[in-house]
Amino acid sequence: MTSTLFAKYDVPVPRYTSYPTVPAWHAAPTAAQWTASLQRALADPSATLSLYVHLPFCESLCTFCGCNTVITRDHGRSSPYIDRVLSELDMYVRMVPSLAERQLSQLHLGGGTPTFASAEELARLVDGILSRLAASGSGRFTGSVEADPRVTSAAQLRALRERRFTRLSLGVQDFNAETQRLVNRIQSPALVASLVTEARAAGYESINFDLIYGLPGQTPASMQRLADEVLRLAPDRLAVYSFARVPWIKPAQRKFTDAQIPVAAEKRALYDVIRRPLLAAGYLELGMDHFARPDDPLARAAAAGTLYRNFQGYTEARTNVLLGLGVSAISESADCYHQNEKVIAVYDRRIDRNEIPTHRGHVLSADDRRRREQIVAVMTRFAVTLDDAQAADAREFLAPMLEDGLAVLEGNELRVPAAGRAFIRNIATFFDEYFRASQPAAPMYSRSI
Numbered sequence: 001m002t003s004t005l006f007a008k009y010d011v012p013v014p015r016y017t018s019y020p021t022v023p024a025w026h027a028a029p030t031a032a033q034w035t036a037s038l039q040r041a042l043a044d045p046s047a048t049l050s051l052y053v054h055l056p057f058c059e060s061l062c063t064f065c066g067c068n069t070v071i072t073r074d075h076g077r078s079s080p081y082i083d084r085v086l087s088e089l090d091m092y093v094r095m096v097p098s099l100a101e102r103q104l105s106q107l108h109l110g111g112g113t114p115t116f117a118s119a120e121e122l123a124r125l126v127d128g129i130l131s132r133l134a135a136s137g138s139g140r141f142t143g144s145v146e147a148d149p150r151v152t153s154a155a156q157l158r159a160l161r162e163r164r165f166t167r168l169s170l171g172v173q174d175f176n177a178e179t180q181r182l183v184n185r186i187q188s189p190a191l192v193a194s195l196v197t198e199a200r201a202a203g204y205e206s207i208n209f210d211l212i213y214g215l216p217g218q219t220p221a222s223m224q225r226l227a228d229e230v231l232r233l234a235p236d237r238l239a240v241y242s243f244a245r246v247p248w249i250k251p252a253q254r255k256f257t258d259a260q261i262p263v264a265a266e267k268r269a270l271y272d273v274i275r276r277p278l279l280a281a282g283y284l285e286l287g288m289d290h291f292a293r294p295d296d297p298l299a300r301a302a303a304a305g306t307l308y309r310n311f312q313g314y315t316e317a318r319t320n321v322l323l324g325l326g327v328s329a330i331s332e333s334a335d336c337y338h339q340n341e342k343v344i345a346v347y348d349r350r351i352d353r354n355e356i357p358t359h360r361g362h363v364l365s366a367d368d369r370r371r372r373e374q375i376v377a378v379m380t381r382f383a384v385t386l387d388d389a390q391a392a393d394a395r396e397f398l399a400p401m402l403e404d405g406l407a408v409l410e411g412n413e414l415r416v417p418a419a420g421r422a423f424i425r426n427i428a429t430f431f432d433e434y435f436r437a438s439q440p441a442a443p444m445y446s447r448s449i
């Protein structure tokens with residue numbers, strides 16, 4: 001693939017973890033509309049539920065980070081925070097009693113850094129959630145946790161494993177010493193290796209590594225060394241994220257100069273240096289940026305065509321409701337998105353007043369919902385059926401990509417061949433009427449590559 005293509009298509013586009021994307025949300029639900037949406041989505045006794053709990057605390061700031069975090073060394077903050085998360089769940093269960101009766105499929109602890117909380121606090125959080133959902137037969141859920149190796153202990157891993165957690169995601173990012181220094185995140189392969197050993201011994205079934213390409217200081221040679229280290233540690237899955245650079249939202253990213261950040265073909269080459277040895281070692285490439293061993297549940301979901309994409313990235317199961325608890329957490333139902341307050345002091349105050357802490361959201365129109373399904377199909381299955389009007393529109397809108405062989409349109413079937421995978425976000429913009437209607441004057445999204 002020529003570097004011209006990367007220069008041509010490396011423009012700011014959404015990552016499509018939702019549709020409409022967050023900047024396009026314009027129809028926030030009231031608390032009553034939001035709980036009514038949950039009620040509708042859970043009306044059927046066979047409906048399923050996922051819970052996402054956002055634990056925002058981190059001891060120090062990694063300067064690349066795009067997550068919603070609270071940087072503090074005061075570990076006394078996690079216990080009152082957990083109380084508020086449990087109060088938030090109480091509030092929902094009072095307003096939407098079916099929440100406690102439907103099957104809990106997934107319980108994900110994300111952040112920030114969930115393992116900022118102690119083993120005892122994590123145990124209290126999970127026990128508190130499961131006791132509130134006891135009627136749901138919550139014993140069958142898949143539990144997963146994001147862990148920063150620098151602050152994660154065997155005791156925390158054991159506490160969660162005892163509560164039937166089976167998935168662990170370790171933030172590895174990169175082992176290159178210069179990159180670690182530049183992004184303020186020093187962690188050795190030995191530290192990660194010891195946690196992998198602890199997690200395997202405790203019985204975790206799927207271990208994921210998060211890596212990032214496009215960070216300052218990375219070179220093809222450093223990425224090759226990273227690939228070698230990673231293959232030695234043999235995770236079950238990997239998320240290999242493109243560095244999302246949004247300095248207008250995350251000022252710490254201003255610490256890097258433009259000259260330090262690889263873009264376009266140079267950046268994509270770093271991804272390819274990781275990708276090739278992973279494929280050679282038998283991992284499958286899933287969606288836009290994930291890899292998994294063929295027997296991992298994520299790979300099985302991809303093979304079965306049931307992979308889904310939400311705010312947590314690619315996920316193996318789509319449930320009728322994803323309920324996000326905690327500061328800045330995002331929820332998704334059939335016809336609504338909902339995000340909690342992003343400022344922790346405001347979140348705390350609103351929970352203490354027994355209010356649903358809505359920050360923003362979006363009630364989806366029928367057209368939004370149809371476009372969401374099409375974007376999910378493109379992002380997960382690389383194929384989607386268009387109606388006649390869309391097919392005519394696609395011939396025009398996607399003409400450059402069709403000519404460059406990055407997309408294929410046969411009748412009303414739009415496909416993304418292997419060559420187009422790197423440009424999947426650009427192709428998805430075809431379905432995004434908000435993006436197409438308003439090409440923003442100020443940057444809103446990270447670049448596509």
Ligand SMILES: C[S@@+](CC[C@H](N)C(=O)[O-])C[C@H]1O[C@@H](n2cnc3c(N)ncnc32)[C@H](O)[C@@H]1O
Binds near residue numbers: 111
């Ligand atoms: C909440 S963190 C993971 C847990 C823990 N805080 C840690 O860092 O190990 C989620 C993941 O998002 C990814 N991430 C954060 N900021 C990013 C950015 N600007 N671009 C791409 N990926 C990013 C990182 O790979 C990180 O592991």
Ligand code: SF4
Binds near residue numbers: 057062066069111148
């Ligand atoms: S990457 Fe993880 S540890 Fe670093 S600041 Fe972001 S959430 Fe915290």
